[in-house]
Amino acid sequence: xxxxxxxxxxxxxxxxxxxxxxxxxxxxxxxxxxxxxxxxxxxxxxxxxxxxxxxxxxxxxxxxxxxxxxxxxxxxxxxxxxxxxxxxxxxxxxxxxxxxxxxxxxxxxxxx
Amino acid sequence: xxxxxxxxxxxxxxxxxxxxxxxxxxxxxxxxxxxxxxxxxxxxxxxxxxxxxxxxxxxxxxxxxxxxxxxxxxxxxxxxxxxxxxxxxxxxxxxxxxxxxxxxxxxxxxxx
DNA sequence: GATTTGTTTAACTATAATGTTAAATATCAA
DNA sequence: TTGATATTTAACATTATAGTTAAACAAATC
Numbered sequence: 001x002x003x004x005x006x007x008x009x010x011x012x013x014x015x016x017x018x019x020x021x022x023x024x025x026x027x028x029x030x031x032x033x034x035x036x037x038x039x040x041x042x043x044x045x046x047x048x049x050x051x052x053x054x055x056x057x058x059x060x061x062x063x064x065x066x067x068x069x070x071x072x073x074x075x076x077x078x079x080x081x082x083x084x085x086x087x088x089x090x091x092x093x094x095x096x097x098x099x100x101x102x103x104x105x106x107x108x109x110x111x112x
Numbered sequence: 113x114x115x116x117x118x119x120x121x122x123x124x125x126x127x128x129x130x131x132x133x134x135x136x137x138x139x140x141x142x143x144x145x146x147x148x149x150x151x152x153x154x155x156x157x158x159x160x161x162x163x164x165x166x167x168x169x170x171x172x173x174x175x176x177x178x179x180x181x182x183x184x185x186x187x188x189x190x191x192x193x194x195x196x197x198x199x200x201x202x203x204x205x206x207x208x209x210x211x212x213x214x215x216x217x218x219x220x221x222x223x224x
Numbered sequence: 225g226a227t228t229t230g231t232t233t234a235a236c237t238a239t240a241a242t243g244t245t246a247a248a249t250a251t252c253a254a
Numbered sequence: 255t256t257g258a259t260a261t262t263t264a265a266c267a268t269t270a271t272a273g274t275t276a277a278a279c280a281a282a283t284c
Contacts, residue, residue, distance in 0.1 A: 005131045013129040018272085019117045022125070029208040035231060048273055050232050055271095072230045072281050078209055087202050090195055096141040097190055130242090147261060160243055162262050167241095184251050184260045 008060070009089055012082040015059035020044060021052050028062060028078040035074045120172075121201055124194040127171035132156060133164050140174060140190040147186045 016022055023042050027033055033041070039049035053076060056062040061082050065075045128134055135154050139145055145153070151161035165188060168174040173194050177187045 005135060009134070010129065010131055013125055013134075017122065017125040017129045019122055020272090022121070023117060025205060029205045029212070031212055036229095039231095045274075046231065047233085047275085051272075054232085070230080070282070074231065078205075080206065080209065083202055083206060087199065087206075090199050090202070093137060093141045093190075094192065094195060094199075097192065100141070100143055132242095148259095151261095157244075158261065159245085159263085163242075166262085182252070182260080186261065 006085075006089070008082065009085060011059040012061065012086050015055050015061055016086075018052070018055075020048075021056055024049075024052060024056060024076075025061060025078065028076060032065070032075050032077045034067075035076065038076065118197075118201070120194065121197060123171040124173065124198050127167050127173055128198075130164070130167075132160075133168055136161075136164060136168060136188075137173060137190065140188060144177070144187050144189045146179075147188065150188065 016025065020042050024038055027038060027041055035049060035053060036046060038053070039046045042049065044052070053062065053074075056076075057064065059082060060079055062076045063079050065077055067073055067075050128137065132154050136150055139150060139153055147161060147165060148158060150165070151158045154161065156164070165174065165186075168188075169176065171194060172191055174188045175191050177189055179185055179187050
């Protein structure tokens with residue numbers, strides 16, 4: 001059996017698999033933004049964006065906050081935890097993979 | 113505007129978003145395996161596995177090869193390039209995000 | 225208070241993804 | 255050559271995803 005399947009990794013990857021949502025992450029990596037700004041920047045309708053934001057929220061890649069001025073606006077902020085978890089999985093996988101290569105190389109050398 | 117959307121990143125993430133396919137990647141990170149072994153290890157039918165393998169192949173996360181003994185068996189091997197690209201995107205995003213935090217901190221300190 | 229603004233939710237439609245069963249393909253073994 | 259094995263492909267049903275329009279809601283402005 002391999003590593004245990006991670007539900008949160010699942011949701012993180014599913015959220016990031018959509019190009020519009022990945023663009024949202026790219027935008028938020030530069031600065032927090034309002035829902036409406038994100039809709040405009042991506043060329044999506046506010047409704048469509050709202051649903052993407054819900055997916056990103058439920059994967060915990062983003063977090064809702066407020067600007068303290070106008071209570072109607074939702075500011076969205078990137079969260080690092082899910083991306084870190086994903087990076088950890090990638091590194092773990094790459095580590096195992098390179099071990100595999102090393103032992104294959106050793107195997108070849110032993111045969112000479 | 114943010115970073116340009118990457119088609120290959122799209123396919124990589126979509127491929128990895130499925131838990132069965134991620135399990136395949138986990139298994140292949142340890143050693144190359146036959147299609148049938150992968151089906152058994154994941155509890156999927158050979159047909160279902162075959163389709164997952166096609167998705168992984170088209171995202172270039174895996175590569176088909178042969179064992180040189182029985183030409184019927186397909187050995188699958190992990191490829192590192194797509195995972196490296198994904199890791200690079202993650203690191204880039206995290207870098208921008210931490211810059212953002214730094215400038216926010218600087219902003220706060222300037223106000224004191 | 226009436227209306228506009230920012231955003232979300234609901235209902236619906238269209239498209240894509242996943243699994244299943246059945247059939248096809250290619251190769252091996254007897 | 256006949257039959258078995260490893261894997262893929264096709265056709266189909268089911269479910270999930272993403273967008274649209276219309277409506278809801280809450281907070282701001284007039």
